[in-house]
Amino acid sequence: MEPILAANADLAWMLAAFVFVLLMFPGLALYYGGMVGARNVLNMMTMVMVTLGITSVLYVLYGYGLVSGPSVNDWGLIGNPMDYLGLGSNMSDDGSGNTQVLYFAAWFILFAAITVAIVASGAAGRMKFSAWMVFAPVWLTLVYFPVAHWIFAADSDGISGGFLLNDIGVHDYAGGTAVHMNSGVAALALALVLGARRKRMERPHNVPMALLGGGILWFGWFGFNGSCALGASFLTQVVILNTLLAGSAGILGFAAIERWREGHVTSLGAITGAVAGLVGITPAANTMTPLGALAVGLLAAGVVAFLLSFKSRMKVDDTLDAFAVHGVGGIVGTLCIVLFASDSAPAGVAGILFGGDIGILWKELAGIVITCTYSFVMTWLIAKGLDKVMTLRVDEETEVTGLDSTIHAETAYEIPAAGVGHAPGLIARVPPTVGPSAAGTAEPEPVST
Structure with missing residues (x-):
């Protein structure tokens, strides 16, 4: 049930957009890596990047069928995993369009992987890496794949798709439900099971790095949004402009609340506001005029900023604000469709303030409630179950020392000497030069490997 691209020009744009989305992974790694302490930066970045490997394998094996295959028993709950199994039946170019299955498989891999990577933020600095390697594929299979089927699989040629899209009629342009609400709520549930960090108020160790990562995002x-137009068209132009405007307005919306609540505007707040605005426009990008996109960015970022101003009082350690930015931001963006979607935009959806039917409210609320409830409950059960089996959290000594050195045997800002390997849990130091260091103190002795 994959979409069909109309022309080679469309495919060319989609391939270019694919590369854009791929860059979101190092972008997210830098964004989250800069926001954690220096002892855990590489662990956080590795958790983000390894999800791409896990997701690619699972999607090829059975994930594409679960998301895009015909709905089992026409219930709209999950696709048939036997369809597209291994993608091996789609390797011949017979002119029928089957070769596009390969593109859409790659495209959906990136959407799924970035969702799981956002969930990792809820475990920053305190989850075993081995536990994450088990949690990520289980969560993909039991949470992401079903939710993605609900909202991404359209009915076609008598084949049933997901129930949120086709039966309830939820409007979600590019993943406000399956990607953002899903990941934000899941990160909250995972953080709840793991418990708060021992150094909960640890400050971001490298704000310029986080700004660079946010810019790449x-x-x-x-x-991400432009590829959902499925080609190079007027819709693509509208969506890209709205994506720019919502992110820009998000900077201002977050800054306004930050200045009101805290008395100052921060650079980290600026990039967080941009991301919140981008999250908000994701479900609504094809329903808004340019003025509507500005309103979405302002509202989404403003609500997120207001919520984060109470972060120190919250008992749950939503470590890198995934629930606030992605969960709440996605909810606000979806509700903006209800309020001021314009039927002059490409989607032709009218919000209540523009004469739309009140029924749009119940449809979007159903999407929000069903997605958030399922994601939270299932994530909590998965995390609790795995914690009983293998213990998710590292021990106190490992957490205090930092996960970079204890788990990955490296640190972000110390380069081993050439030819010297890593000892378990230790980093080889550069051998001392003759005489004292520039600071007037002796260099440390090299660590034996």
Whole structure:
């Protein structure tokens, strides 16, 4: 039930957009890596990047069928995993369009992987890496794949798709439900099971790094939203402009609340506001005029900023604000469709303030409630179950020392000497030069490997 691209020009744009989205992974790694302490930066970045490997394998094996295959028994709950199994039946170019299955498989892999990577933020600095390697594929299979089927699989040629899209009629342009609400709520549930960090109020160790990562994310978002137009068209132009405007307005919305609540505007707040605005426009990008996109960015970022101003009082350690930015931001963006979607935009959806039917409210609320409830309950059960079996959290000594050195045997800002390997849990130091260091103190002795 994959879409069909109309022309080679459309495919060319989609391939370019694919590269944009791929860049979101190092972008997210830098964004989250800069926001954690220096002892855990590589662990956080590795958790983000390894999800791409896990997701690629599972999607090829059975994930594409679960998401895009015909709905089992026409219930709209999950696709048939036997369809597209291994993608091996789609390797011949017979002119029928089957070769596009390969593109859409790659495209959906990136959407799924970025969702899981956002969930990792809820475990920053305190989850065993081995536990994450088990949690990620289980969560993909039991949470992401079903929700993605509900909202991404359209009915076609007598074949049933997901119930949120086809039966309830939820409007979600590019993943406000399956990607953002899903990941934000899941990160909250995972953080709840793991418990708060021992150094909960640890400050971001590298704000310029987080700003760079956020900027790369914004670049990738043009591909993320733009690719959902399925080609190079007027819709693509509208969506890309709205993505720019919502992110820009998000900076201002977050800054306004930050200035009101805290008395100052921060650079980290600026990029967080941009991301919140981008999250907000994701479900609504094809329903808004440019003025509507500005309103979405302002509202989404403003609500997120207001919520984060109470972060120190919250008992749950939503470590890198995934629930606030992605969960709440996605909810606000969806509700903006209800309020001021314009029927002059490509989607032709009218919000209540523009004469739309009140029924749009119940449809979008159903999407929000069903997605958030399922994601939270299932994530909590998965995390609780795995914690009983293998213990998710690292021990106190490992957490205090930092996961970079204890788990990955490396640190972000110390380069081993050439030819010297890593000892378990230790980093080889550069051998001392002759005489004292520039600071007037002796260099440390090299660590034996």
